[in-house]
Amino acid sequence: MLVDAVRIAIIGAGFAGLGMAVRLKQVGIDDFVILERAQDIGGTWRDNSYPGCAVDVQSHLYSFSFAPNPDWSHVYAPQAEIWDYIQTIARRHAVLPHVRFGHEVVGGEWDESAQHWVLRTTKGEVRAQFVVSSMGPLSNPMAPDIPGLDTFAGHTFHSARWDHDHELAGKRVGVIGTGSSAAQFVPEIQPEVGRLTVFQRTAHWTFPRRNRAITATERRLYRRVPLLQKLARARQYLFRELIAFGFLRNGRSRFLEAIATQRLRRQVPDPELRAKLTPDYALGCKRIVVTDDFHPALASPNVDVVTESISEVVPEGVRTADGVVHELDTLILGTGFEVMPVADPLCGRDGVPLAKRWAQRRAAYLGTTVSGYPNYFMLVGPNTATGHTSVLLYAEAQIEYVIQCVQHLRHTGADSLDVRPEVQDAFVADIRERLKGTVWTGGGCASWYLDPDGGSSVLWPGFTWQFRAALRRFDPADYRLHSVATP
Helix, strand or coil: CCCCCEEEEEECCCHHHHHHHHHHHHCCCCCEEEEECCCCCCCHHHHCCCCCCECCCCCCCCCCCCCCCCCCCECCCEHHHHHHHHHHHHHHCCCHHHEEECCCEEEEEEECCCCEEEEEECCEEEEEEEEEECCCCCCCECCCCCCCHHHCCCEEEEHHHCCCCCCCCCCEEEEECCCHHHHHHHHHHCCCCCEEEEECCCCCCEECCCCCECCHHHHHHHHHCHHHHHHHHHHHHHHHHHHHHHHHHCCCCHHHHHHHHHHHHHHCCCHHHHHHCCCCCCCCCCCCEECCCHHHHHCCCCEEEECCCEEEEECCEEEECCCCEEECCEEEECCCECCCCCCCCEECCCCCEHHHHCCCCCCCECCCECCCCCCEEECCCCCCECCCCCCHHHHHHHHHHHHHHHHHHHHHCCCEEEECHHHHHHHHHHHHHHHCCCHHHHCCCCCCCCCCCCCCCCECCCCHHHHHHHCCCCCHHHEEEECCCCC
16 A cells, blocks of 8 residues: 655654654644554553553653643553553544554665655555654563573563463562563562562662652642643752752762662661662662662562572573572563664665664764754654653654754755754764763663763763753754755
């Protein structure tokens, strides 16, 4: 099936892609489609439904400023509620008719003569003047590279593909990984399983969650006086920005580490277990786990925390480097995701696939445009992730920037724009320099934030307001404009 040519093709119907669609309609642009590989919208909030799944940023901040929700039930909303918020936005702003489900992008090239993209999907071809990628930085589950994983005789599944039909009650359950996902589902399953064995490669710093229900009175006030919700959002924003000071200035926040250490002492009385759970790197070097009940769950009588490295998986369970076989009935992989995968197998002006160009390091101007890939925009691209606040603050700034780019071409009559290579190179060099001395590159850990050479093409090395300021105004001088050749 050949999909009619459109002005804009958005790849992905998750938070960012739908936010892009809403804003396009709000500025009067309706000629777009959203190419979604699944059969429903929602992205990561559709796929992750494990017990206890919830946002780890306050709900008021983890929502679009142009679509506030006065009805959040908790300070940290659960997964189902966030998914419902996404669906409500899509219905309210009439973007669902633009979604093409089951359209996974499997290839694409830039047509120089026609000045548009030719995208190949699993359901046909799509031609678009502009492509906006909202692939999601953490969208593809990653299985660990452990010998014998496929030989396990019990039941195995990834936390992002939770098997709700599988009964855990009374069983011997193993969990590989102790990151943010595990910190949410482990306390939920711990009371019902017979024995829980948690395999930890690296200890994580935790930060207080202090979740609570938002009262009916508060919700009523937010509906009647929207300014109050804006003030709550602003307070949460400022709190998160203050956290970043220690990460950026001297690469370490001794004050926060002292608080976290004392909290661990209260939650885990056993000194041997507490030693296992105490990180040996600076707080913030890895993603901070926001939780109040993870460490208490690990201290429960039916839980074992194993820090010996895993040597292999055998039919009976997991064998660790000390030769011990930990017998299991169920193995849950809480091993995270591919970091910022190149979900869009597109070839640029010179025919080079983006995946090949990014083989060593991901690079983009303002995390949004890539030199050699005209009219191609990324939401939550390289160096747009954050270690302290809501990623939607970054995505929203990018959405407004993309709209400026599209409108600029309409006003000038040009057909495409391509960021100048020297502009992108200067930007990337500046980012790498600014990352030096931050907790992410100098905190003494190995994390998914880092590239093989020790830099980071994931994180923004500054405050949120600095990123938003950098994208506030589109500068035509940063780009080369092209038009379809005429006789």
